[in-house]
Amino acid sequence: MMILTEKNTRYIKEAAAKLGFDYCGIAKAIKLDDDAFRLETWLKNDMHGNMKYMENYFDLRIDPQKLVPGAKSVITFLQNYYPSNTNKNTDLKISKYAYGQDYHEVIKDKIKVLMNILQERIGEINGRGFVDSAPVLERSWATRSGLGWIGKNGNLITKQSGSFYFIATFITDLELDYDDPFAKDFCGSCTRCIDACPTEAISPGKVIDGSKCISYFTIELKEMLIPEEMKGKFDNWMFGCDTCQDVCPWNRFSKPNSEIKFNPLPEILNFSTKDWEALSEETFKEIFRKSPLKRSKYNGIMRNVKFINKDR
Numbered sequence: 001m002m003i004l005t006e007k008n009t010r011y012i013k014e015a016a017a018k019l020g021f022d023y024c025g026i027a028k029a030i031k032l033d034d035d036a037f038r039l040e041t042w043l044k045n046d047m048h049g050n051m052k053y054m055e056n057y058f059d060l061r062i063d064p065q066k067l068v069p070g071a072k073s074v075i076t077f078l079q080n081y082y083p084s085n086t087n088k089n090t091d092l093k094i095s096k097y098a099y100g101q102d103y104h105e106v107i108k109d110k111i112k113v114l115m116n117i118l119q120e121r122i123g124e125i126n127g128r129g130f131v132d133s134a135p136v137l138e139r140s141w142a143t144r145s146g147l148g149w150i151g152k153n154g155n156l157i158t159k160q161s162g163s164f165y166f167i168a169t170f171i172t173d174l175e176l177d178y179d180d181p182f183a184k185d186f187c188g189s190c191t192r193c194i195d196a197c198p199t200e201a202i203s204p205g206k207v208i209d210g211s212k213c214i215s216y217f218t219i220e221l222k223e224m225l226i227p228e229e230m231k232g233k234f235d236n237w238m239f240g241c242d243t244c245q246d247v248c249p250w251n252r253f254s255k256p257n258s259e260i261k262f263n264p265l266p267e268i269l270n271f272s273t274k275d276w277e278a279l280s281e282e283t284f285k286e287i288f289r290k291s292p293l294k295r296s297k298y299n300g301i302m303r304n305v306k307f308i309n310k311d312r
């Protein structure tokens with residue numbers, strides 16, 4: 001007879017695949033001591049810049065049992081966001097993760113469905129789903145669940161199909177069978193991402209200085225000014241940046257995603273530079289209502305477009 005943990009584990013992985021998650025791995029919910037040290041050093045060196053939320057809930061971030069009392073397992077999901085098409089009408093660039101609808105909402109909805117299915121099938125379980133905005137070290141859990149390795153560009157990379165994936169987790173008091181952590185690192189002697197980063201935000205040792213990353217300037221600074229010393233360095237990125245992933249040889253294996261809600265918005269695919277420049281706040285709010293671009297707000301997007309255009 002199949003033991004219960006094995007049965008539940010198989011059931012969860014099948015349910016994740018049915019919901020359209022591309023990968024699912026499971027790790028034991030333990031305190032992350034190595035990560036605590038790396039996170040502390042990163043914060044001490046001010047690599048979070050103005051992202052003050054990264055200073056909050058340190059204890060919860062390194063310990064799933066503090067975040068979800070009674071937690072036994074961390075289930076990690078990967079969701080491909082590589083778009084089928086990109087904009088050819090402008091040289092202003094938008095990160096590939098932002099072509100369709102906002103992943104926070106799309107993935108949270110899926111996790112809610114998963115929770116309902118599990119409660120129906122397995123019974124009363126306690127669990128919470130997270131994607132991006134909670135104090136969870138998502139990349140670390142993905143590696144611990146055997147899904148891939150952390151590249152020199154800081155991203156979680158799968159050997160099968162690269163790094164253009166979102167990461168989500170479900171932390172539960174359910175005991176499950178655990179995957180082996182991903183033990184290898186397939187970066188080898190390559191340094192393409194370090195060499196290509198336009199703002200020199202990547203140091204050896206997989207350390208990313210968030211406060212130097214174009215993604216930080218164009219998204220996290222919201223409506224604040226971008227420092228003058230960054231002029232001429234953005235390589236036309238107006239929202240996020242994919243350079244360290246675009247140059248990665250493992251992303252030759254990326255395949256377009258199959259999530260309908262990530263289908264590119266027609267405006268993101270077709271806008272010219274002039275269309276971006278002429279965009280009104282009203283139209284912005286209407287078009288990008290469900291898009292990740294709303295995080296930068298209208299003024300942030302217009303600031304980015306102007307900041308890049310002044311360089312050209």
Ligand code: B12
Binds near residue numbers: 133139167208
């Ligand atoms: C803050 C943040 C940012 C900041 C800071 C980036 C950074 N590298 O920390 C900014 C705004 C710059 C940013 C940019 C981007 N981000 Co971001 N970001 C986050 C967030 C909210 C927290 C990350 C964090 O904790 N940073 C602190 C540092 C210390 O932790 P870390 O980078 O995760 O590294 C940990 C592990 O990787 C591990 N580790 C690192 N090195 C090593 C080495 C060994 C040997 C081991 C064992 C472990 C290990 O230790 C670290 C501490 O635990 C996460 C969501 C989340 N809750 O996790 C998304 C997240 C990391 N971002 C994501 C994405 C997609 C991006 C961008 C690609 C977006 C874009 N195109 O513009 C860029 C990529 C920039 C880059 N090269 O990292 C995805 C990553 C998906 C993936 N495949 O890896 C996440 C997971 C969001 C999600 N839910 O999908 N991001």
Ligand code: SF4
Binds near residue numbers: 243245
């Ligand atoms: S996302 Fe761009 S700016 Fe940020 S580390 Fe990667 S290449 Fe550098």
Ligand code: SF4
Binds near residue numbers: 152153154248249
């Ligand atoms: S570009 Fe090279 S060094 Fe950077 S993450 Fe990819 S394989 Fe690793």
